[in-house]
Amino acid sequence: MSEYEGIVKMLRFFVQTKNFSYVDRIGNALNPEPVEVTLHEALRAFRSIRESAFVEDNGRRYVEKDGKKIPVPGIPPEEEVKAFLDAVRSDIGVAKRVATLALAYPSKKESGGDE
Amino acid sequence: MFLSVGVRFEANVEALNMVETAGNYSKHRRVPYLVEEDGKLKTVYVPALSGESLAHAYQEHLVREALSLNLPVCDDCRRNEFYKSMNKVHLKKKVNPIPDDPKKIEVAIVQSCVIEDVGGFLYAEKPPVRRSSAFQVSYALPVKSVALFATSEPQLHARHAQMDSSSKKGNASEQMIYYVETGTALYGFTFNLDLNAIGVSAITSEPILNENEIKARREAALKALFRMLSSAQFGAKLSRFFPVGGITEVAVAVTEHPFVVTSPIYDDYIARTERRLKVLEGLGEKYLFTVATGEKVPEEALKEAMDYLKEQGAF
Ligand SMILES: [Zn+2]
Numbered sequence: 001m002s003e004y005e006g007i008v009k010m011l012r013f014f015v016q017t018k019n020f021s022y023v024d025r026i027g028n029a030l031n032p033e034p035v036e037v038t039l040h041e042a043l044r045a046f047r048s049i050r051e052s053a054f055v056e057d058n059g060r061r062y063v064e065k066d067g068k069k070i071p072v073p074g075i076p077p078e079e080e081v082k083a084f085l086d087a088v089r090s091d092i093g094v095a096k097r098v099a100t101l102a103l104a105y106p107s108k109k110e111s112g113g114d115e
Numbered sequence: 116m117f118l119s120v121g122v123r124f125e126a127n128v129e130a131l132n133m134v135e136t137a138g139n140y141s142k143h144r145r146v147p148y149l150v151e152e153d154g155k156l157k158t159v160y161v162p163a164l165s166g167e168s169l170a171h172a173y174q175e176h177l178v179r180e181a182l183s184l185n186l187p188v189c190d191d192c193r194r195n196e197f198y199k200s201m202n203k204v205h206l207k208k209k210v211n212p213i214p215d216d217p218k219k220i221e222v223a224i225v226q227s228c229v230i231e232d233v234g235g236f237l238y239a240e241k242p243p244v245r246r247s248s249a250f251q252v253s254y255a256l257p258v259k260s261v262a263l264f265a266t267s268e269p270q271l272h273a274r275h276a277q278m279d280s281s282s283k284k285g286n287a288s289e290q291m292i293y294y295v296e297t298g299t300a301l302y303g304f305t306f307n308l309d310l311n312a313i314g315v316s317a318i319t320s321e322p323i324l325n326e327n328e329i330k331a332r333r334e335a336a337l338k339a340l341f342r343m344l345s346s347a348q349f350g351a352k353l354s355r356f357f358p359v360g361g362i363t364e365v366a367v368a369v370t371e372h373p374f375v376v377t378s379p380i381y382d383d384y385i386a387r388t389e390r391r392l393k394v395l396e397g398l399g400e401k402y403l404f405t406v407a408t409g410e411k412v413p414e415e416a417l418k419e420a421m422d423y424l425k426e427q428g429a430f
Pocket of ligand 1 (some may be wrong): 188189190191192193199200228229230231
């Protein structure tokens with residue numbers, strides 16, 4: 001699933017900010033449409049949050065939630081989004097797996113911010 | 116007596132139910148909807164209003180109507196903060212010391228607050244006490260046949276901040292742009308009110324209050340519904356996004372036992388409701404069914420239902 005790393009990181013960011021709606025909707029989807037709509041909404045919200053996030057001197061972005069600094073990852077690249085949506089069209093199980101990964105602890109420390 | 120109302124309203128460019136703000140984007144609530152197109156089912160996402168949002172509005176109206184009839188409303192509810200005696204802190208304001216018996220707790224709450232009597236409550240301590248709401252309200256969803264024409268669209272707005280160049284930091288600017296997603300649809304929702312549950316214990320099914328008090332509370336509950344629909348005071352952001360449109364149809368059924376009108380999201384809901392009622396009539400159920408479509412205005416149908424309830428001695 002590393003080919004969808006950008007999407008997983010974005011969904012994980014929402015989980016860290018206690019917004020489970022996108023990851024739940026993608027994980028519970030029974031057909032491709034809800035995944036497409038949810039991903040669109042998530043990307044739209046994510047761009048908006050990212051633009052108004054604090055920028056550190058090293059260029060990394062973060063938001064503050066309950067006194068904690070949560071790094072804002074990069075926006076998933078176009079090819080990845082396209083590949084993911086194509087994969088979901090042929091196998092809805094891909095969406096469930098991506099959502100599940102986003103709920104798990106990342107295996108290595110993520111630096112967040114612009115990479 | 117049981118009242119069930121189906122409401123259809125047209126709302127253009129409304130922001131009645133916003134769900135979250137992400138950066139400078141505030142989103143309208145949306146739900147997936149199954150619609151049939153050319154014999155095939157498909158999922159579309161349509162703007163919606165939650166039942167929670169409508170219920171909050173109804174209870175705000177109930178506060179006002181109860182107070183105007185000199186009925187008791189607790190301090191929290193008076194401020195439209197519907198904590199509903201959720202814990203010791205809030206319950207102590209009504210009864211102190213707090214009794215151990217759930218029945219006594221229910222009596223204390225119902226006696227001191229019409230909102231919690233009609234709208235239910237959950238006291239989540241030991242012992243937990245729960246009272247179901249005497250009114251029920253559905254989500255407001257676009258009418259099926261025109262759901263594909265429902266839209267939600269972000270509208271661009273700008274907010275101005277006065278600042279001189281010395282106080283200007285980073286990318287802060289005098290003008291902040293933001294987007295408010297608005298919905299446009301012909302919506303339908305259902306509202307039910309079980310008049311027999313008002314002032315009656317949910318634990319023992321015995322009346323908690325005397326008959327006059329119960330009747331007065333029923334009157335307040337009905338007037339609150341009347342007012343909510345008549346004034347279109349429900350949903351959020353009314354100050355700048357008061358929906359353009361209004362109630363187009365209502366169908367009101369009053370029955371002796373619980374009966375719910377067919378959901379107004381279906382085009383034939385009035386005819387179907389009528390047929391269903393006819394069957395019940397055959398089984399001995401007395402009812403009133405009145406609709407406001409075309410010439411009749413919603414207030415006239417609601418008034419008719421209230422007059423009927425009065426005749427039947429409900430209040
Ligand atoms: Zn109260």
